[in-house]
Amino acid sequence: MARSAEHRTHRTPEERAAAGIAAREATPVEENAQFQPAADRADPVAILQEQGKTRVPELVPVRYGRMLVSPFTFFRGAAAVMAADLAHTADSGLAVQACGDAHLSNFGMFGSPERKLVFDVNDFDETHQGPWEWDVKRLAASLEIAGRDNGFSQKKRRKVVLAAVRGYQLAMGDFAGMKSLDVWYARADVDELRESLKAGLTKERRATFDKALAKARRRTSTRAFGRLTGLVDGERRILPSPPLVMPIRDLLPDVERAEFEEWFRELLGGYRRTLQSDRRYLLDGFDFVDMARKVVGVGSVGTRCWIVLMRGRDDDDPLFLQIKEAQRSVIAQYGGRPTAEQVGEGERVVQGQRLMQTVSDIFLGWESAEGIDGHRRDFYVRQLADWKGSVVIEGLSDPEMAVYGRLCGWTLARAHARTGDRIAIAAYLGGDEVFPEAVADFAALYADQNERDHAALEEARRSGRIAVESGL
Template sequence: MKQQKIALPNQLWTSDSIDLTSHRYQGKLLKKADGLALGKAQRKTHPRQNLADLSQRPKNTNALTIYDWSNQGRLEHLKPIRAKRMSVSAFTFYRGMPALMLFDQAWEPQHSGLFQQICGDCHLSNFGGFASPERNLLFGINDFDETLVAPFEWDLKRLATSFVIAAQDIGLSERAGLKAVKIMLNSYRTHLTEHTKLSPLQVWYEKVDASTLLKSTECQKLRKKRAKHLDRAEKRTTHSLLPKLTEQDPETGSRHFIDEPPLLWHPQVDEPFAKDADEFFKDYRDSLKYERRILFDRYQLTDVAMKVVGVGSVGTRSAIALFEDADREPLILQMKEACPSILSPLFLERVAHEGERVVHGQQLMQAASDIFLGFSRIEQQFHVRQLRDMKISVDLQDMDEAYFHEYAESCGFALAHAHAKAGNADVVMGYLGEGDGIVETLQCYAMASSERNLEDYQLFMNEISDEKIAVAGDDVL
């Protein structure tokens, strides 16, 4: 299918933009002091107060235009499920269409000019626990479908806006939402400053351990909630999923997935993985590090099923694969279709494989990545990882104001590490500074962006009311 064209700026990168991923400026490695000075100098050409300004969308382009664009190529019978999940609240709408904010950010009149690898969909529900190769529970960003090289503050803007929208969603005050933004930004700057004192290797070895966050929680009520959350995450392993997703053949002892349409089903003849699955995993194996290929060789594919996941991913091709070793010990992998970013036409370098884009962004920004993180393709391009291996996100509805604000602090901490690992903490801190100016700027942005999101959500809901967008029933939530 030919991709619908969306009006985009001529370029994002300009002559005064700086690539923070190279750690060089004008051909020379940046010293810490030089990086700090460079960031401060960037304020003159890219004033921080201008970051508060929202974009003006091109003529005849609105949220529905981007929604239609984002639905291209998705499976038709799953589009009503996506619409239903997005319709639940203004926050699920915000989560369900990251392309809309990326599009708006591309048209913003000003950005920092400081480019690095960013998450691209940095909202608070995309933070959570995940397993390190050593089986420790880490905290950080755990979704990189939209990762790209772009101005570093785009992550801050999306995260700040998500706290304002989420506060409204769970019945907290506007003041509580704005306070969360301030806490998150101050945490981000505090921990980014700490990273400026470390060597590159020390930054690389740093990790945000979930148990450390628990120990730093002084409130007993919050400690109990976080301890419960930690315990739940550690139990989310392949073995815990088996009774829910599979059943065992009494004769052969082999397991297979249980069909539960419309959310889980075995692929039909015209769907991915109905054939060529072995070839897919052969190519996937080649994307793994050498020692992990040898580990992967101990397993054999026994079943594949299509599975609906998330909110924004619904309708793209997502599947799970069951592998077993010779003693029936299981491994479950998830394959998610990796689609081009709405900003792909603006990329300086052409992306050869969208799955590889996701994997490389995740490896660069996460403290430690899934040992089975890889990529492959059939007709579509996919990235692959273990299914729910200690991966967990917080339940917003379980949050009171105190928990909400502590979570904002944790997200700021984790984002600082991701940005320091992927970019240059000295330059970013030189640009942001230590005063309240940047906090007030991004609070203003978050308020304006949340108001725009609410308007877009209402437009979306009007289309549903007018039966122009089909929605599934409550059973898909």
């Protein structure tokens, strides 16, 4: 995947800072406060319906049901809607490897290969070269919307958003002054951050925080094995939980299932070649046992996602892999930067993740394969459970959400500093409060729009324009 133009030229730090100042003069920081729906703004429901055309038909109503729970859950599933809107907002012209869906629930904890618990961006379905502002604004808007859902006052919500955006700004300034290798190695080790993250929390909240860390460390393939499998005709198999978990034996008759499992083995062989040699060796020690279709997330519902049970030494040595379909990035669709190297969507996701994260899943890889229906699709592969953990947003107080937002801002800045011109971006941001205040204004305006879009989806349900399956 091609890197941004700023990284392909060798300019002095002074020249790079001058580029950022020139970008600030061409696109004043204050313009980031603006949001006005375009006169020809696309119908948000139509955008979602268009996405649904390439998804599993019986799962699309589940997606709508999850999005309708609240304005925040709608926002989580509406990355394409927001990307279409962001295409009409201020753009400094400084590109990065953008996440494309950097809302606050797409940050979290996971295990590094060294068995450290780290905090990072953890969703890359939409990653692509694009404006860094899009990620910052999506994070800011998510905090404003989550604050509304949690009942925070306008003043408290603004403090939360400002904390996150200011965290991004200050971190980018720090990264601009660091050596390239130091930026690359920087990471948020949860154990090292533990005390600062717990500062200001009540005794009860500190206990809750410690429980969350312990829970994340328990999320392993062994735990998933106990939760998702059972004995079927004397053999260990994935158990059904329709429509969220559907074993292949319940989806396809015997002949088609055999064809599908053969297709999977071919896919696994191609995926294997995308791993490092030592990880291929590790993977070769596991045998295929069973697979199932699994519904995940909010925005991803309806894309083809499989979980695969594999066995190492014996039944007490399981590995769960997740094979997830990768479709076109919403950034690419609505205004991302072109890349010199054209790759499949699965490879795009994996390369973007490796660029933005300090450490990634040891089994992260990709493959493109033609299914038994004759359609070629792109997939990426990772472990289903590897110390993964996330914050329960609904339970946060406003000071806690501000601390969490600041951490997300730092993390996002570090990812952008790795893949864009950190010196130019820092110069564009400046050191004053103008940029954070502008983005906070934008976040409030966009949260209003999000509420209107959520209401539009609810009206589509009432009118029968869309089918909805709730409670799943």
